[in-house]
Amino acid sequence: MAAFPRPAAALIAGSLLGFALSAQAQQPPLKLGVIVAATGPAAALGTAARSGALLAQKQLNAAGGRQVQLLLRDDATNPDTALTHANELVRGEKVDVVIALTTTASSIAVGGVTSAGPTPQISLSGIGATIERERKCVVHLAWSQDVNAKAFLGYARSADLKKMGVLYDSAWGTLVYNELKRHAPAYGIELVGAEKFEQGATEATTQAAKLKAARPDVVAVIANTAVPYRDLRRLQMTQPIIGAATAASYEAVNAMGAAADNIVLPEYIVSESPTARQKPFVEMYRKEYGVLPKGPALIGWDAVQIASELVRRAGPNATGAQLCGAIRSKFQGVSYEYDFAADDLNGLRPSQLVFSKLVGGKFVPVDVRIAD
Numbered sequence: 001m002a003a004f005p006r007p008a009a010a011l012i013a014g015s016l017l018g019f020a021l022s023a024q025a026q027q028p029p030l031k032l033g034v035i036v037a038a039t040g041p042a043a044a045l046g047t048a049a050r051s052g053a054l055l056a057q058k059q060l061n062a063a064g065g066r067q068v069q070l071l072l073r074d075d076a077t078n079p080d081t082a083l084t085h086a087n088e089l090v091r092g093e094k095v096d097v098v099i100a101l102t103t104t105a106s107s108i109a110v111g112g113v114t115s116a117g118p119t120p121q122i123s124l125s126g127i128g129a130t131i132e133r134e135r136k137c138v139v140h141l142a143w144s145q146d147v148n149a150k151a152f153l154g155y156a157r158s159a160d161l162k163k164m165g166v167l168y169d170s171a172w173g174t175l176v177y178n179e180l181k182r183h184a185p186a187y188g189i190e191l192v193g194a195e196k197f198e199q200g201a202t203e204a205t206t207q208a209a210k211l212k213a214a215r216p217d218v219v220a221v222i223a224n225t226a227v228p229y230r231d232l233r234r235l236q237m238t239q240p241i242i243g244a245a246t247a248a249s250y251e252a253v254n255a256m257g258a259a260a261d262n263i264v265l266p267e268y269i270v271s272e273s274p275t276a277r278q279k280p281f282v283e284m285y286r287k288e289y290g291v292l293p294k295g296p297a298l299i300g301w302d303a304v305q306i307a308s309e310l311v312r313r314a315g316p317n318a319t320g321a322q323l324c325g326a327i328r329s330k331f332q333g334v335s336y337e338y339d340f341a342a343d344d345l346n347g348l349r350p351s352q353l354v355f356s357k358l359v360g361g362k363f364v365p366v367d368v369r370i371a372d
Contacts, residue, residue: 002021002032004275007347013174016017016319017214017304020305022190025036025338027316028064029068029069030066030067030068030069030097030307030311031069031071031074031093031094031095031096032057032068032069032070032071032095032096032097032098032099032304032307033071033085033086033089033090033093033095033097033098033099033121034050034053034070034071034072034073034098034099034101035073035075035082035085035086035089035098035099035100035102035106035110035306036049036050036053036072036073036074036075036101036102037074037075037076037101037102037103037106037224038050038074038076039074039076039077039324040075040076040077040078040104040200041077041200041201041202041224041225041227042077042102042199042224042225042251043077043244043248043251044060044224044225044226044247044251044254044255044296045101045102045103045124045212045224045246045249045252045296046074046077046101046102046251046252046296048251048293048294048296048297048300049101049124049296049297049299049300049303049368050072050101050300051068051285051289051293051297051300052285052293052296052297052298052299052300052301052303052304053099053101053300053301053303053304054070054225055284055285055288055289055297055300055301056068056300056301056302056303056304056305056308057070057304058288059284060304060305060308063130064129064170066101066308066311066312066316067351068186068304069214070304071089071093071095072194073085073088073089075102075106077102077103077106077199077200078106079103079105079106079108079109080109081106082100082102082106082107082109082110083109083110083112084114085110086098086109086110086114087113088098088252090113090114090117090119091113092195095119096116096119096120096307096311096313096323097119097120097121097122097307097310097323098110098113098119098120098121098122098326099121099122099123099303099304099307100121100122100123100124100125101296101299101300101303102124102125103125103171103172103199103224104125104126104171104172104175105172105199107121107125107138107140109304109309110123110211110294111123111135111137111138112330112355114135114137114289115134115135115136115138115139115290117137117175117320118136118137118320118321118324118360119138119251119323119324119349120139120248120307120310120320120323120324120327121135121136121137121138122139122140122141122303122306122307122327123138123139123140123141123142124140124141124142124296124299124300124303125140125142126140126142126143126144126145126345126346132345133345136265136325136328137320137324137327139322139327139328139340139346140344140345140346141277141280141299141302141303141306141336141338141346142245142246142299142346143245143266143346143348143353144344144345144346144348145172145175145176146177146179146183147344147348147349147350148176148179148222148244148245148266149176149177149180149182149183150179150183150350150370151181151220151242151245151266151350151353151370152164152180152220152266152280153180153183153184153187153189154187154350154353154368154370154371155188155242155264155266155355155368155370156189156217156218156220156242157187157188157370158370159218159240159329160220160259161189161217161218161240162189162190162217163189163192163215163216163217163218164184164189164190164191164192164216164217164219164220165191165192165193165194165211165214165216165218165220165221165239166180166193166194166195166211166219166220166222167194167197167204167208167211167220167221167222167223167232168195168197168220168221168222168223169195169196169197169198169201169222169223169224169225169228170196170197170198170199171199172223172224173196173199173222173223173244174196176222177194179195180220180222181348192214192215192216193208193210193211193213193214193216193233195208195211197223197227197228199224199225201221201227202227202297202344203227203231204213204227204228204231205231205234205235207217207228207231207292208228208231208232208234208235208237209235211233211237212237213234216239217239217240218239218240218241218242219232219237219240219241219242220238220241220242221241221242221243221244221247221353222244223244223246223247224244224246224247225255226247226257226259227368229241229256229259229263230256230259230261230320232258232259233258233261234260240262240264241262241264242263242264242265242266243263243264243265244265244266245265245266245267245268245295246295246296247263247265248265248266248267248268248294248295248356248363249294249297250292250294251293251296252289253358253361260361261359261360261361262357262358262359263357263358264311264355264356264358264366265355265356265357265358265363266353266355267294267295267353267354267355267356267363268294268295268298268299268335268336268352269282269293269294269295269330269334269335270354270356270363271285271292271293271294271322271363272292272356272362272363272364272365273365275335277335278334278335281293281298281301281334285297285301298333298334298335301334302333302334302338305333305345306331306333309325310323310326310331311323313326314326327340328340328341329341330347331348336348336352336353349372350370350371350372351369351370351372355368359364
């Protein structure tokens with residue numbers, strides 16, 4: 001059989017691609033229900049993640065394939081509100097995928113609805129491998145509680161800071177703190193004080209004062225709000241603070257105000273010094289919003305891209321159960337390859353962590369590497 005001349009072959013290939021894109025564009029829009037903590041204590045986290053999700057939608061729709069529709073809902077950092085939205089999106093709107101760009105408590109509430117659907121749920125926050133193994137439709141993009149704990153401990157050990165105080169919230173912070181207690185002895189770190197505050201609290205002064213009295217070398221803050229950072233600095237604590245990755249955003253820095261100084265943060269992306277793989281996303285985000293993206297924005301982007309890729313792989317007529325089955329595999333993100341079939345259900349490791357330090361409200365890369 002004679003081969004087509006190269007120009008003809010290229011023309012045919014281009015025509016076939018154009019036909020495929022046209023066919024995809026004629027399909028009903030991919031409906032993604034996006035629950036965001038756009039207001040309330042975790043608003044800095046949620047609004048940044050929402051910006052990333054909206055940019056991913058714009059990029060996918062401009063590419064000319066199947067269009068993506070985002071049904072955005074604000075849970076106000078309230079699990080009950082998140083549950084109401086999840087019911088409406090899954091049972092009323094019949095979305096293809098739910099994306100939970102919100103807190104752990106809200107993600108857990110949403111998971112009860114999506115598992116029953118069944119509807120795939122891509123969450124920012126991990127709700128624990130034990131629960132996620134049972135809720136087979138739920139995956140998460142943020143580091144596991146185990147990796148988060150090792151980020152705090154690994155940095156402290158690298159800086160020879162041996163006495164750690166911990167200020168943590170009553171939701172996600174408690175899960176990470178439990179891992180911190182488990183791993184601390186292996187890192188040679190003594191936990192000299194640990195204080196918990198309610199996730200929705202507007203102040204944590206009493207807890208911060210108790211930590212100050214314990215005289216730690218370093219303070220770990222495990223929370224999604226600016227409250228604990230402000231209260232620690234208000235008490236004039238001068239010890240280094242290691243914050244959670246969820247605080248690594250310009251929205252969080254603005255909320256911290258003058259407290260946003262001398263805080264070390266593990267990051268998903270140091271946009272001030274991006275890798276070659278990260279540069280296209282960083283430049284697209286900066287062009288769209290006029291600021292650099294940080295971790296929450298990256299996760300919002302990745303969540304929408306993964307949802308689109310999931311449906312593409314499974315096929316336009318896949319059922320919810322089939323989509324849930326297909327999600328337990330590998331997907332590319334801006335900074336990482338996620339493996340939702342790994343033991344911790346996203347496959348991210350401590351050695352992949354990067355760190356920055358807030359200096360005068362600016363993120364400065366810190367050359368610290370920790371082992372798995």
